Amino acid sequence: MHNEASARLMQGNEACAEGAIAAGLRFFAGYPITPSTEIAEELAQLLPRVGGAFIQMEDEVASISAVIGASLAGAKSMTATSGPGFSLMQEGIGFAACTEAPCVIVDVQRMGPSTGLPTSPAQGDVMQARWGTHGDHPVVALCPSSVAETFTLTIEAFNISERWRVPVILLMDEIVAHMREKVAVPDVGDLRVVARPRPAVGPDEYLPYAAGGDLVPPMADFGTGYRYHVTGLLHDETGFPTTKRAEVDALIRRLHAKMEKARAHVTFVDEFMTDDAEVAVFAYGITARASARAVRDARARGIKAGLVKARTLWPFPDEVVRKVAVKVRAIVVPEMNMGQLVGEVERASAGMAKVLSLTRVDSEPITPDEILAGLKEV
Amino acid sequence: MAMPITHYLRIDKMPHIWCPGCGHGIVLGSVLRAIDSLGLDKNEVCVVSGIGCASRAPGYLDFDTLHTTHGRAIAFATGIKMAKPWMKVIVLTGDGDAAAIGGNHLIHAARRNIGIATVCFNNSIYGMTSGQYSPMTPAGSLASTAPYGHIEEPFDLCELVYAAGASYVARGTAYHALLLSKLVARAIATDGFSFVEAVTQCPTYFGRRNRMRSAVDMLKWQKEHAVPLAAAARMSPEELSGKFRIGELGVRTRPEYTRRHAAIIETAQRREAESDA
Numbered sequence: 001m002h003n004e005a006s007a008r009l010m011q012g013n014e015a016c017a018e019g020a021i022a023a024g025l026r027f028f029a030g031y032p033i034t035p036s037t038e039i040a041e042e043l044a045q046l047l048p049r050v051g052g053a054f055i056q057m058e059d060e061v062a063s064i065s066a067v068i069g070a071s072l073a074g075a076k077s078m079t080a081t082s083g084p085g086f087s088l089m090q091e092g093i094g095f096a097a098c099t100e101a102p103c104v105i106v107d108v109q110r111m112g113p114s115t116g117l118p119t120s121p122a123q124g125d126v127m128q129a130r131w132g133t134h135g136d137h138p139v140v141a142l143c144p145s146s147v148a149e150t151f152t153l154t155i156e157a158f159n160i161s162e163r164w165r166v167p168v169i170l171l172m173d174e175i176v177a178h179m180r181e182k183v184a185v186p187d188v189g190d191l192r193v194v195a196r197p198r199p200a201v202g203p204d205e206y207l208p209y210a211a212g213g214d215l216v217p218p219m220a221d222f223g224t225g226y227r228y229h230v231t232g233l234l235h236d237e238t239g240f241p242t243t244k245r246a247e248v249d250a251l252i253r254r255l256h257a258k259m260e261k262a263r264a265h266v267t268f269v270d271e272f273m274t275d276d277a278e279v280a281v282f283a284y285g286i287t288a289r290a291s292a293r294a295v296r297d298a299r300a301r302g303i304k305a306g307l308v309k310a311r312t313l314w315p316f317p318d319e320v321v322r323k324v325a326v327k328v329r330a331i332v333v334p335e336m337n338m339g340q341l342v343g344e345v346e347r348a349s350a351g352m353a354k355v356l357s358l359t360r361v362d363s364e365p366i367t368p369d370e371i372l373a374g375l376k377e378v
Numbered sequence: 379m380a381m382p383i384t385h386y387l388r389i390d391k392m393p394h395i396w397c398p399g400c401g402h403g404i405v406l407g408s409v410l411r412a413i414d415s416l417g418l419d420k421n422e423v424c425v426v427s428g429i430g431c432a433s434r435a436p437g438y439l440d441f442d443t444l445h446t447t448h449g450r451a452i453a454f455a456t457g458i459k460m461a462k463p464w465m466k467v468i469v470l471t472g473d474g475d476a477a478a479i480g481g482n483h484l485i486h487a488a489r490r491n492i493g494i495a496t497v498c499f500n501n502s503i504y505g506m507t508s509g510q511y512s513p514m515t516p517a518g519s520l521a522s523t524a525p526y527g528h529i530e531e532p533f534d535l536c537e538l539v540y541a542a543g544a545s546y547v548a549r550g551t552a553y554h555a556l557l558l559s560k561l562v563a564r565a566i567a568t569d570g571f572s573f574v575e576a577v578t579q580c581p582t583y584f585g586r587r588n589r590m591r592s593a594v595d596m597l598k599w600q601k602e603h604a605v606p607l608a609a610a611a612r613m614s615p616e617e618l619s620g621k622f623r624i625g626e627l628g629v630r631t632r633p634e635y636t637r638r639h640a641a642i643i644e645t646a647q648r649r650e651a652e653s654d655a
Contacts, residue, residue, distance in 0.1 A: 027461055048646030053460040053639060058486040062453035065446065065483075069426070069457025072444060073465070077457065095447050222442040223462045225421045229437055231445035240391065240437060 006185045012147045012177040013080075016106055016170065017042035018185070019154030020078050024193055025104075026052035027070035027077040029063040031085060034118045035174040036108035039080035060085035064092030068101045072230060074221030076158055080106035083125060084115060086132070093167050094133030095232045097255070100165035100209075100217065102196055104157045107169060108177040109285075111363055120363035121174035123285055123336040129169045130314045136252055138259040140266050141169040141314040145288040147181035153311060156268070159194035164262045165216050171313060173336070175286040175365060203227060209251070210237040215258040259315055268311035269320045273299065277306030279375050280328045280353075282321065282345050284310045287334050287366050294371035305375050313341065318348040325349030330378030334358040334366045354378055386410045386420065391438050396431060397505075399585075399593030401552035401578030405499050406435050408555050408576070409470070412562035423466045426455040428480060430506045431580075432472035432499035449480030452487045455494045463636035466566060469496040473514035474504045477533055481513070484573075488542035491570040492635035497562055498535060498573065501580035509583030520587040535575050540628035545570030547628040551577040553600035554624060561626065570634045577604070577622070 010018065017039050020028075028047055030040040040056065047054040053070070057063040063079045071077040081089060086107040096103050109125045111117035125132075129141040140160050144150040154170060161168040199206050199218040208228040211217045217237075220226035233241035234248045242248060259266075273295060274280060283291035288309040298305035308324055308331075310317055321344075325331060331353050333342040342357040349355060358374045360366045387410070396402050413423060423441040427433035429448035436443035446454045451469045459467045476484050476498045487494060503521060504510040511521035514532045521528060536547040546568040550558030558576055565572035579585060579596035590596045607625035610618060 027457060029457060045646075048639075048643045049650050051643055051647070055456070055460060055639075057453065057456070058482050061450060062456070062483055062486070065450040065453035066457035066460070068446075069444070069454035070461040071457070073424075073458045073461035075457075075461040077461075091447050092450070222424050222444075222458060223421070223465050227420060227440055227442055229443045229445070231437070232447060233445065 006187065007182050008185055009180055010147055010151070010183045011038060011180050012150045012172060013038035013108070014042050015147045015151040015183055016080070016154050016172065017046060019151040020104070020158065021046050021050060022188065022191055022193075023155040023158035024076045025078050025158065026050070027067065027075040028052070028079065029055050029057050029066035029070070030079050030081065031057055031060045031063050033082045033085045035110055035177050036080045036082045036106060038177070039106060060088040061092065064089040064105065067103050068092060068096050068099070071101045071103050072222050074223070076102070076162065078104040078106065080108065082108050082110050083112045086125060086128065090132040093139070094135060094137060096167040097133065097137040097139060098232050098234070099230050100219070101167070102161040102165055103167050104154070104161055105167060105169045106172060108172040108174060110174050117363050119174065121286065121336060121365060122361070123173055123287065123340070125171060126313060126337065126340040129171055136256070138166055138255050139169060139314055140166055140312070141171050142268070142311055143171045143284045143313050144176055144311065145285050145309065146176065147179055148183045149311065150176060151183050151185070155191060155193070159192065160262070160266045162196040163194045163216070164258060164266070165196065165219060166259070166262070171285070173285045199226070207237045208239040209235060211254060211258070215254050215261050263315055266312055266315070267317050267320070269317045270309040270311065271320070271324070272307040272309070274306030274308065274324055274327070276304055277328050278304040279330045279332065279378055280306045280308055280324050281332045281334065281371060281375065282308045282310070282341070283334055284313055284341070287336060290366055290368045291334060291371050293368035294375060297368060297372050298375045303375055316341070316344045316348065321345055321348035322350070325353040328353050330354040330356060332356045332358060332371060332374040332378060334371050334374065336360055336366060381414050383407060383410050386413060386440055388438055388440050394438055395434055397582040399579065399581040400431070401501065401580070401593070401596070402432055402435065402499055404552040404555050405497070405558065405576045405578050406438070408550070408559040409468070409497055409562050411559040412566060415559070415563045416566055418466055422464065423468065424458055425468045425470060426451045426458065427470045428475035430472040430475045430504070431501070432470055433475055435470045449475055449478070450483060451475065452480060452483040452494060452496060456487060456492055459492055459494055459636055460639065463493070463640070467494045468566060469494055471496060471498050473498060473500040473502065474512040477513040477535055484539065485542040488539045488544040488571045488573065490635040491543055491545055491632045493570060495562070495565040495568065495572045496574070497565070498575050499578050500535070500575050501578045501584060503580050503584040505580045505583050509587065519584070536573065536627045539573040543571070543632065544573050544628070545630055545632050546572035546626070548626045549575040549577065549622065549624050551600040551604050551624060552579060553597045554604060557624065564626065570632055
């Protein structure tokens with residue numbers, strides 16, 4: 001599938017932009033913010049070449065709004081930002097979740113809170129990705145740990161968003177975003193690119209929010225004669241506002257049940273040396289790279305360690321963690337935050353394994369030695 | 379040519395939510411007559427709104443319609459227009475939606491001169507939340523959040539939007555419904571950003587607190603305070619004091635944004651073809 005001729009040295013942000021184009025991106029709206037800006041700069045170059053549209057909006061609120069508008073008009077759409085901009089986008093992300101408008105939101109995490117340390121890496125937006133917007137809502141968050149993964153996960157982000165009509169957040173971090181690595185760029189024909197489900201019926205019979213067995217309503221684009229209504233108010237199958245308890249309940253429950261249908265298709269977790277492991281590391285993003293090294297170092301010292309590397313953070317891969325927790329005596333969770341996903345690991349492991357949180361918030365990445373020390377401790 | 383107004387309405391979504399005496403129905407009727415006068419196909423029109431009383435209008439209209447978040451209608455509309463530049467994108471918004479929370483999007487859309495026609499239903503108050511002051515509430519008025527009298531001056535929205543760069547700005551009133559329809563038609567036909575301020579009445583939350591108890595009182599106020607441009611030209615500043623001009627307040631030709639973007643696509647593709655050659 002890959003050939004060396006197509007290997008390129010790329011920056012993480014560049015790989016995100018290239019992956020988006022490969023996935024069929026045709027509309028990008030964004031606002032400059034470190035450390036995500038190269039994504040916008042790259043797409044300002046690339047999008048017009050494929051006939052797509054690029055616009056730098058007046059702020060991040062406008063950016064996510066324009067992205068949703070373009071998506072409703074049929075364009076695969078994306079924005080990219082970092083912490084402060086991600087905060088501003090939360091209302092729009094909720095609108096996308098409520099209206100089931102496909103869109104990809106890239107958050108290149110930097111240290112917060114507030115303006116924080118704009119050029120320093122962090123993993124502090126994990127819970128915001130899940131719960132940043134108000135109300136009960138489904139969301140998908142993917143997290144690459146390398147430049148090559150950034151390319152492939154960006155494509156997956158679009159595929160998931162279009163297939164399941166859900167906003168997908170690509171949670172990068174400053175290190176992955178600014179690192180340069182080799183990426184084997186697949187031929188276009190080798191890529192799996194997914195389109196949103198389309199209505200099989202004509203405008204007269206179309207119910208824009210009536211879903212079939214997969215719980216995903218087929219989506220007509222604006223401008224194709226279906227003339228339907230989209231609102232962030234809770235709505236019935238016709239798309240119009242409702243306050244009827246049964247209809248409101250049905251919408252919220254379908255949005256969540258849809259994600260359960262999607263779960264197996266959107267869960268990407270890699271396991272290394274977990275078969276005979278007695279202790280495990282659960283990690284994501286750049287921290288997973290240091291964790292892989294720590295696991296190898298532990299093995300060299302006779303500690304039977306393994307790694308669970310999550311590329312999908314939301315929905316949280318409960319089942320994978322549970323299966324590992326059954327086998328091991330302890331799970332070490334290194335994070336560049338004060339401990340965000342560790343709570344999910346504890347919940348999923350349900351007391352079957354001891355869980356140790358390793359945190360680092362001094363703007364430096366967690367080292368393999370720190371993780372190794374954790375593995376020795378448990 | 380002329381279709382009955384019901385041709386453009388989702389009659390099954392009636393009754394509407396607006397209060398008795400509200401001017402929004404008159405303004406919406408003017409918008410629909412404008413669309414009809416242009417002979418637009420219903421499938422080429424997309425109507426976008428934000429949050430508030432005026433922003434409930436699109437739900438009653440038989441087009442592709444989008445009811446967005448508060449203040450963001452123009453930003454959503456920008457995405458639609460860029461994805462499908464051939465569509466006629468119309469934003470229906472209120473004075474709070476457009477001038478307060480959405481003010482930044484309004485001026486930047488005008489600056490870009492993107493082909494979106496915006497009609498601002500200006501009733502000088504937040505009606506949906508029952509009568510708080512807006513950026514268009516006149517100083518000295520009473521509002522639920524200005525119980526001792528309002529101490530801020532309103533925008534001149536038309537001057538603001540024209541200064542920001544729009545191709546077309548106009549002002550009408552619910553009382554002058556036929557004029558309003560002509561202004562909205564010109565706005566929709568404009569190749570660039572266009573803005574119509576439609577002065578309308580909220581007897582329930584503005585009029586009753588401000589010595590205009592009925593819709594009739596408020597329509598009379600519009601009649602007595604609106605000055606057509608030709609008449610205004612003959613009036614002194616003193617005579618115009620406390621009144622407002624209606625008509626086409628600014629018309630100019632500037633390149634439309636999505637056309638300029640189409641040229642960018644051509645440039646990028648030509649350069650790529652040249653570098654491949």
